[in-house]
Amino acid sequence: MPRWLSLPAALGAAFLVLPVIAIVARVDWADFGTLITSEASRQALWLSLRTSTISTLLCILLGTPMAMVLARTSFPGQGVLRSLVLLPLVLPPVVGGLALLYTFGRRGLLGEELEALGIHVAFSTAAVVMAQTFVAMPFLVVSLEGALRTAGQRYDVVAASLGAGPTTVFRRVTLPLVLPGLVSGAVLAFARSLGEFGATITFAGSLQGVTRTLPLEIYQQRETDVDAAVALSLVLVVVAVIVIGFARQGRSVL
Amino acid sequence: MRRLAPLLALLVLPLAACGDDGPDGTDETTLTVYAAASLTSTFEETADRFEAGHDGVTVKLSFGGSSDLAAQIQEGAPADVFASADTANMDKLTADGLVDGVSEFATNTLEIATPPDNPAGVSSFQDLGKAGLRLVVCAPEVPCGAATQTMAGQLGVTLAPVSEEQSVTDVLGKVTSGEADAGVVYVTDVTSAGDAVHGVAFPESDQVVNTYPIATVEGGEHAALAQEFADLVTGAAGQQILQDAGFGPP
Numbered sequence: 001m002p003r004w005l006s007l008p009a010a011l012g013a014a015f016l017v018l019p020v021i022a023i024v025a026r027v028d029w030a031d032f033g034t035l036i037t038s039e040a041s042r043q044a045l046w047l048s049l050r051t052s053t054i055s056t057l058l059c060i061l062l063g064t065p066m067a068m069v070l071a072r073t074s075f076p077g078q079g080v081l082r083s084l085v086l087l088p089l090v091l092p093p094v095v096g097g098l099a100l101l102y103t104f105g106r107r108g109l110l111g112e113e114l115e116a117l118g119i120h121v122a123f124s125t126a127a128v129v130m131a132q133t134f135v136a137m138p139f140l141v142v143s144l145e146g147a148l149r150t151a152g153q154r155y156d157v158v159a160a161s162l163g164a165g166p167t168t169v170f171r172r173v174t175l176p177l178v179l180p181g182l183v184s185g186a187v188l189a190f191a192r193s194l195g196e197f198g199a200t201i202t203f204a205g206s207l208q209g210v211t212r213t214l215p216l217e218i219y220q221q222r223e224t225d226v227d228a229a230v231a232l233s234l235v236l237v238v239v240a241v242i243v244i245g246f247a248r249q250g251r252s253v254l
Numbered sequence: 255m256r257r258l259a260p261l262l263a264l265l266v267l268p269l270a271a272c273g274d275d276g277p278d279g280t281d282e283t284t285l286t287v288y289a290a291a292s293l294t295s296t297f298e299e300t301a302d303r304f305e306a307g308h309d310g311v312t313v314k315l316s317f318g319g320s321s322d323l324a325a326q327i328q329e330g331a332p333a334d335v336f337a338s339a340d341t342a343n344m345d346k347l348t349a350d351g352l353v354d355g356v357s358e359f360a361t362n363t364l365e366i367a368t369p370p371d372n373p374a375g376v377s378s379f380q381d382l383g384k385a386g387l388r389l390v391v392c393a394p395e396v397p398c399g400a401a402t403q404t405m406a407g408q409l410g411v412t413l414a415p416v417s418e419e420q421s422v423t424d425v426l427g428k429v430t431s432g433e434a435d436a437g438v439v440y441v442t443d444v445t446s447a448g449d450a451v452h453g454v455a456f457p458e459s460d461q462v463v464n465t466y467p468i469a470t471v472e473g474g475e476h477a478a479l480a481q482e483f484a485d486l487v488t489g490a491a492g493q494q495i496l497q498d499a500g501f502g503p504p
Contacts, residue, residue, distance in 0.1 A: 123416040205390065206418055206420065207418055224321065
């Protein structure tokens, strides 16, 4: 590596790390415990963890087959399909929220059908999960598709030639080989779900215990109680660091 | 390293150019006005009128939640004028000695907004307490939510909203999209939304009134000009613009 690269690298690192230090420096430690254990804070944290876990599971269930289709098959229009599936990566989350509203909302594309079935999505915890899954799924698909392409198909071919059926190959050979990719994709999806704000506030609204996740609670608190907002922000940072650390640990074991 | 220098200069130049383009050399003066989001259309009109009467002056408008704007001014934002949607946020800045010459210039009251076809048949504030109604209100932390809460308390109506939004525009959005059966917003929001919503005025609305104060910001570069802008808002021309948008007199 050319030595001069370390200067912009240090600048970049400082740019990313300084704001985190600034948050820590701003925390009101004397009241920290009280601030993060208030009823509203605990409900928001619990709601965030619950919905993010469900969203991550949905991402795995629906995203893994999608990654397989994108990595292991080829058909006309596949490139376009891939771009469309990855769109939420680059779409502003608020736009994603509006899109969900126009699909599943009362006056949306599927609104009448859902209403007829007695399903009310808007303003429910289910809407939070949908918003999170929408923005997080591409992260899982991208990282798993990459892992599938890197792993290649040699072992799959060998297993098949030894008489294993496609499902057995997928379950016993393909998935174990790409497990690190799947784990890191799931962790990214979880982290993205945990931080989801724009799509949630647009599509699900904001009500304590039902739809007000931790980022929404922070956004609300910063209007009136900056200390509480800062304390909760630190909680979110810590949870994110734990998740990333856990994932690294998991990957090195695998 | 030497070949990097022009690159670094390129990176830094635009940053330097972002600096204050104040009265140095050019005759262009920029007056920065921070105003509550509910003042958006009226202040845009007022600013146009101000620019027309002041050659070489550009009015830069920044709209947001009053508490957000107040917080930004406390952190040293370069505002010349501040117009708040409630007295509480202005009082905060007065207490910190950050504003000067506070005067009240408008009032706003609550109104119910429903989708154009009013699917739940809301006709009074009391109707908002009905079970099964999908009601959206502002969170109690923001001025419109505080007003809604006070109103419900005075009328003895128990509200069970499906969502407590962060700003009055978020409430309006949930109503115009048809997701909510009703939302509590300001009279002026119903006026500006036009055909997108149906307004349900209620006789008790004058019991809870939000007062809008305006002031010049201490330490601003253009104190005299800032005062002229505030005078325009409180004067006859400014008052007419506000009145047309549905605001009440101070």
